[in-house]
Amino acid sequence: MRKGLIGLAALVLCGMLATEAADAARLGGARSSGVQRSVPKTPPAATPAKPAQQQAAPNQAAPNQAAPGAQPQAQPSGLARWMPMLGGLALGGLLGYLFAGNGLGGILLLVLLAVGAVLLFRMFARRGAQSPQPIQYAGMNQGSTVAPPPAEAPGAVMSSAARFPGGFDAASFLRGAKVNFVKLQLANDQGKLDDIREFTTDEMFEALERDVVGRRGAGQQTDIESLDAQVVDFATEGAQHWVSVRFSGRVREAAEADPVDFAEVWNLVKPADGSSGWLLAGIQQMH
Amino acid sequence: MKDQTDFGYEQVPEGDKARRVGAVFDRVAERYDLMNDLMSLGLHRLWKAFAISIARPRPGDRILDVASGSADLARSLGRRVMPGGQVWLADINRRMLERGRDRVIDDGLLAPAVQCDAERLPFAPGYFDCVTVAFGLRNMTHKDLALAEMTRVLKPGGRLVVLEFSKVWKPLERAYDFYSFRVLPWLGKRVAGDAAAYRYLAESIRLHPDQPTLAGMLESAGLSRVEVFNLAAGVVAVHRGYRI
Numbered sequence: 440m441r442k443g444l445i446g447l448a449a450l451v452l453c454g455m456l457a458t459e460a461a462d463a464a465r466l467g468g469a470r471s472s473g474v475q476r477s478v479p480k481t482p483p484a485a486t487p488a489k490p491a492q493q494q495a496a497p498n499q500a501a502p503n504q505a506a507p508g509a510q511p512q513a514q515p516s517g518l519a520r521w522m523p524m525l526g527g528l529a530l531g532g533l534l535g536y537l538f539a540g541n542g543l544g545g546i547l548l549l550v551l552l553a554v555g556a557v558l559l560f561r562m563f564a565r566r567g568a569q570s571p572q573p574i575q576y577a578g579m580n581q582g583s584t585v586a587p588p589p590a591e592a593p594g595a596v597m598s599s600a601a602r603f604p605g606g607f608d609a610a611s612f613l614r615g616a617k618v619n620f621v622k623l624q625l626a627n628d629q630g631k632l633d634d635i636r637e638f639t640t641d642e643m644f645e646a647l648e649r650d651v652v653g654r655r656g657a658g659q660q661t662d663i664e665s666l667d668a669q670v671v672d673f674a675t676e677g678a679q680h681w682v683s684v685r686f687s688g689r690v691r692e693a694a695e696a697d698p699v700d701f702a703e704v705w706n707l708v709k710p711a712d713g714s715s716g717w718l719l720a721g722i723q724q725m726h
Numbered sequence: 727m728k729d730q731t732d733f734g735y736e737q738v739p740e741g742d743k744a745r746r747v748g749a750v751f752d753r754v755a756e757r758y759d760l761m762n763d764l765m766s767l768g769l770h771r772l773w774k775a776f777a778i779s780i781a782r783p784r785p786g787d788r789i790l791d792v793a794s795g796s797a798d799l800a801r802s803l804g805r806r807v808m809p810g811g812q813v814w815l816a817d818i819n820r821r822m823l824e825r826g827r828d829r830v831i832d833d834g835l836l837a838p839a840v841q842c843d844a845e846r847l848p849f850a851p852g853y854f855d856c857v858t859v860a861f862g863l864r865n866m867t868h869k870d871l872a873l874a875e876m877t878r879v880l881k882p883g884g885r886l887v888v889l890e891f892s893k894v895w896k897p898l899e900r901a902y903d904f905y906s907f908r909v910l911p912w913l914g915k916r917v918a919g920d921a922a923a924y925r926y927l928a929e930s931i932r933l934h935p936d937q938p939t940l941a942g943m944l945e946s947a948g949l950s951r952v953e954v955f956n957l958a959a960g961v962v963a964v965h966r967g968y969r970i
Contacts (some may be wrong), residue, residue, distance in 0.1 A: 551769070551948065552905060556913060561763050617831045625836070660809055663834025 450560045464692030465661050468626040469648050473643040474706050478671050561642030613668045616684050639719045662691040664698050684705045697701045734929030743867040748819050750923045755821040757918040759796050773957050774798050777889040777964050786810040787855040792844045793862020797826030804835040807908040815839040844872040849879045864934045873947035880969040892963035893936035937963050
């Protein structure tokens with residue numbers, strides 16, 4: 440009996456410790472630190488196109504906060520998500536039926552296949568028509584966070600891109616930003632300070648170093664389940680370029696923890712003379 | 727003729743096949759995932775999940791996903807080899823590889839992506855715990871060379887998992903033929919705007935070695951304990967072999 444109680448107490452304690460660890464697991468400990476800049480608090484309505492994404496994207500902001508007149512985002516309904524699976528099951532059933540050796544099965548199979556294919560085609564065509572939206576830089580274009588109709592897309596991207604300095608390729612910049620986001624989480628998990636230093640300003644590094652040293656080398660694991668990135672602001676001040684990138688998605692910050700939604704803006708700085716790459720200068724929590 | 731090879735039912739010079747397969751994938755890259763769902767009625771997801779369970783990824787494993795395409799397998803494998811493991815994407819087609827690379831990072835995973843020919847893999851012998859190839863072997867010009875290369879980069883004890891269309895159960899052949907040669911090209915035309923690409927798909931499936939032949943090819947490539955798992959009455963099959 441007593442052993443059981445001790446075991447229970449130990450479990451509860453472990454649970455508490457795990458929760459505590461979860462509070463401060465990802466880089467920057469899910470707090471705001473370093474340089475803070477003024478960026479829109481709500482995410483831009485237009486997210487970069489992700490046509491192939493099957494799982495429903497985590498709802499990063501309450502839908503009713505979206506700008507008035509914003510097009511409803513293409514959220515596949517529960518049924519839509521299960522359609523392919525249901526189709527598969529239907530086919531499975533049919534095959535089973537055919538195994539029973541019914542001569543009519545071949546024709547029936549073809550008819551049902553055709554019906555299933557048309558249904559699926561319609562479903563995907565509807566979703567496909569909504570998904571290809573261009574990246575919208577909401578910070579550049581206050582008040583017009585509504586996704587433009589696809590026909591206007593190339594022009595809209597051009598006019599936003601024109602504000603970036605020459606050679607700034609937003610798509611590859613964001614890809615690189617995501618890779619570095621994941622790399623920095625890994626470096627933070629493993630306490631690799633040299634890796635962190637490579638991507639951060641001196642001030643930011645000091646703050647992050649304190650976190651790592653505070654854990655006294657204890658390892659941790661941050662699993663990112665989904666990751667999205669958008670440029671929300673771009674500015675040139677004096678001899679420095681600033682970019683604010685809004686990262687959002689879902690992250691599991693401890694092995695036993697449930698994944699949670701996160702949204703934070705990373706303020707990145709780069710000398711205009713190109714003497715170094717983009718460095719992380721600050722993190723701002725958006726939740 | 728010795729230096730001819732199949733491109734669907736067409737015979738083309740060996741040197742041309744890679745280029746022509748590449749052109750097919752360039753044309754369908756945008757709608758590739760959608761078409762997979764349509765053509766298989768979503769079943770390809772189950773097939774891939776099954777192939778992954780057969781590959782038995784473990785934390786710390788280093789896995790090469792050949793013909794990775796839009797990285798369906800790699801994304802799922804990537805989570806299972808954490809912590810400490812690594813999945814590499816390899817594809818000969820740049821556009822498909824770029825798609826896969828972007829989808830992997832959207833999942834918060836880091837996976838190196840290498841554009842390369844499966845018949846000449848740029849890796850040291852014995853580098854990987856597991857090599858997977860899903861719906862890719864069929865498109866390779868010299869399947870025997872590709873299998874030998876995949877075997878070469880495996881560690882002793884490592885496994886190769888091949889997921890590929892195969893020979894369907896005999897009583898279903900006619901229905902399957904109708905579906906492949908009538909419905910698929912029609913779907914391909916309506917959805918991906920390209921009937922020829924999907925006619926190639928149907929033809930290349932017919933010319934792909936059946937289950938016992940492919941099992942024999944795995945053994946010739948130097949793999950042991952080769953097993954075959956039929957799915958959907960042989961529409962697809964998973965082959966697994968170990969490098970001993």
